[in-house]
Amino acid sequence: MGFDGVELVGSMALSGVRKDRELRIHESLDELSTDLADYIAELSEASVKERGVFAIALSGGSLIGLMGKLCEAPYNKTVDWAKWYIFWADERVVAKSHVDSNYKLAKDRLLSKVPIIPSHVHSINDSVSAEEATDDYEFVIRQLVKSRVISVSDISDCPKFDLILLGMGPDGHVASLFPNHSVLEKKDEWVTFITDSPKSPPERITFTLPVINSASNVAIVATGDSKAEAAHMAVDDMGSDLPPVPAAIVQPLKGKLVWFLDKAAASKLDDGTQVSA
Numbered sequence: 001m002g003f004d005g006v007e008l009v010g011s012m013a014l015s016g017v018r019k020d021r022e023l024r025i026h027e028s029l030d031e032l033s034t035d036l037a038d039y040i041a042e043l044s045e046a047s048v049k050e051r052g053v054f055a056i057a058l059s060g061g062s063l064i065g066l067m068g069k070l071c072e073a074p075y076n077k078t079v080d081w082a083k084w085y086i087f088w089a090d091e092r093v094v095a096k097s098h099v100d101s102n103y104k105l106a107k108d109r110l111l112s113k114v115p116i117i118p119s120h121v122h123s124i125n126d127s128v129s130a131e132e133a134t135d136d137y138e139f140v141i142r143q144l145v146k147s148r149v150i151s152v153s154d155i156s157d158c159p160k161f162d163l164i165l166l167g168m169g170p171d172g173h174v175a176s177l178f179p180n181h182s183v184l185e186k187k188d189e190w191v192t193f194i195t196d197s198p199k200s201p202p203e204r205i206t207f208t209l210p211v212i213n214s215a216s217n218v219a220i221v222a223t224g225d226s227k228a229e230a231a232h233m234a235v236d237d238m239g240s241d242l243p244p245v246p247a248a249i250v251q252p253l254k255g256k257l258v259w260f261l262d263k264a265a266a267s268k269l270d271d272g273t274q275v276s277a
């Protein structure tokens, strides 16, 4: 089966059809962090109950700091960490010990503080080229789909992660899918790479849009004034004249999309005054 559904989702964004997503807008970063931790813990519990495992993909940036409450009570004790399998929706092509590494960020701030099984942490190979690391990573994911650690989508031939967590840049990029970049057109691969990222560092590995849109759950977490315009362009109906920002094309085919925003990032939304309880 091809990726026709993903193309349909793309054209829905272009034609301005109202998108199916939940907005969670918070007064403070503290409230947002608590809600994000609750959301992740609930999805983990549901997935472990249903499948016995929880396959979660992380991104880099401020998202990881905002997940920090997961390391604290009650989550550090109540989450079934041994059932977590960790992946990266995108990674910078640098050594794992490099300050720019998304793996290092997650390890330092989150993974080293909770009892995750080290062999369940599927980071990207940092000792080969971007192209080889991409092939390696897709191979690893294919093996884990075969062994059902990751489900497979019934409507695309993509893996179906239980949760993909994305940050969003001020230009509306998610993972390493940048606006007006040919990486947005990649449909036949699960994982791809770029060597000309507008955000440093230039070499990056990323899930493709079909993989993101095949997940059971996708969350986009964006905070601060600098994200307000991109959030507006991604969340609100922009008509058909403008090319959609990458975050606007994140529309899970069958899964659920939740946006976590603070008031600053939501300040330009058509209904951005609605703060979550």
Ligand SMILES: O=C(O)[C@H](O)[C@@H](O)[C@H](O)[C@H](O)COP(=O)(O)O
Residues within 6 Å of the ligand: 059, 060, 061, 062, 063, 090, 091, 092, 102, 166, 167, 168, 169, 170, 173, 174, 175, 176, 199
């Ligand atoms: O490796 C990366 O650079 C990311 O995965 C990228 O997609 C990030 O999530 C956004 O740029 C938002 O980052 P901030 O939340 O730090 O602005």
